[in-house]
């Protein structure tokens with residue numbers, strides 16, 4: 001790439017604020033065992049197996065089909081991705097079920113062997129070979145997919161019962177062992193805002209989290225009315241998103257607003273108690289109780305046989321662990337997993353968006369280059385721009401996808417990272433560009449970005 005093009009690219013990137021907004025990340029989560037979780041990650045467009053003990057993604061299934069059912073390639077526009085939402089499987093299941101916000105929205109993944117068998121060998125290579133089929137979720141002859149409203153999904157430990165939450169219609173039961181392109185389903189709960197789903201008490205209970213309450217259903221008695229754990233009234237009007245039950249207490253992801261922002265972890269029983277800070281912090285601040293910060297926790301699950309709850313923290317692009325009992329009770333720790341994943345899964349760091357003509361003109365003006373033909377720029381190994389890294393609309397320090405497909409991050413001042421750093425671009429000897437976010441006074445605060 002010519003130096004001028006390099007410089008133009010940098011400055012254009014700096015002048016076009018939406019170059020790399022995010023707002024996507026890990027959403028649904030399924031615990032394979034005490035150590036490994038599978039997450040539905042809408043940022044990487046993949047199911048990822050994360051090692052909750054050591055960190056890192058140890059297995060991946062890149063989502064093969066886009067919104068239109070067309071095969072996804074490295075060149076596909078991220079805006080055609082389906083945006084993965086929920087994931088569920090079981091210890092002996094040769095399948096997993098996945099929900100998404102777009103496209104078919106309900107999917108069966110045929111696994112070469114159960115995830116638990118892969119975990120026992122600590123080898124998840126087979127996940128990458130799994131095949132994916134879109135399903136129609138059919139209720140009384142009507143088709144619930146293509147609604148944008150399917151949320152979390154759960155499968156019982158023996159693989160015989162499946163449940164899926166629909167945001168406006170409630171919770172539906174299906175038989176996960178059935179094959180075929182149409183999956184009949186039966187409504188077991190009529191509710192508005194059903195998002196989270198979780199088993200409790202040896203699967204005698206199914207927790208359906210709606211905005212206002214966690215509804216506790218008896219899985220073995222369809223005629224029993226659900227009990228409501230009222231989050232909205234107990235927690236000052238908060239909206240809940242997902243819940244787990246441990247030692248008789250309900251742990252609930254909740255916050256004051258519907259949708260984005262300011263969610264924390266609460267313990268809800270007779271009263272409502274905030275267990276962590278309720279910020280919208282986009283860094284991994286760990287620690288006990290209110291010392292810990294989350295970005296946008298979405299779903300969670302217990303790690304079987306441990307004292308830990310694992311939560312997906314969307315904008316932080318990490319799994320967070322909360323110890324609900326034991327010596328570390330109240331402590332939040334971070335499980336990072338995204339090092340180099342863009343490169344590994346998507347064939348290279350995300351590219352800057354192509355320059356728009358008016359932005360190019362502004363960039364040339366900014367550099368004092370006038371409107372002349374490209375190719376004759378003064379040599380410049382590195383270029384500081386006047387832009388703060390926050391102009392990239394990054395939600396966290398590091399790589400990010402080249403997409404402005406972000407519905408959840410409208411707040412520039414609060415939701416973006418990098419207000420204390422400036423964008424520096426380096427033209428490397430091989431002509432490649434490397435972007436860094438730097439604080440001139442604190443050289444240690446350097447981070448690569450994809451702006």
Ligand SMILES: *[C@@H]1O[C@H](CO)[C@@H](O)[C@H](O)[C@H]1NC(C)=O
Pocket residue numbers: 067068070080
């Ligand atoms: C997907 O389908 C829609 C509507 O049929 C169409 O407008 C769009 O161009 C298609 N996208 C791709 C990537 O094929």
Ligand SMILES: *[C@@H]1O[C@H](CO)[C@@H](O)[C@H](O)[C@H]1NC(C)=O
Pocket residue numbers: 112125126127129
């Ligand atoms: C995945 O599929 C490839 C090609 O069919 C095969 O060679 C490989 O052994 C498979 N890997 C696993 C772990 O199943």
Ligand SMILES: *[C@@H]1O[C@H](CO)[C@@H](O)[C@H](O)[C@H]1NC(C)=O
Pocket residue numbers: 136138143145146181182
């Ligand atoms: C379900 O609806 C979608 C979108 O309308 C359609 O493409 C699909 O064929 C339908 N499936 C069934 C079984 O009705």
Ligand SMILES: *[C@@H]1O[C@H](CO)[C@@H](O)[C@H](O)[C@H]1NC(C)=O
Pocket residue numbers: 221223224225
């Ligand atoms: C099921 O629930 C109904 C309504 O609460 C109750 O009357 C009945 O005894 C329950 N059945 C069993 C087997 O527990």
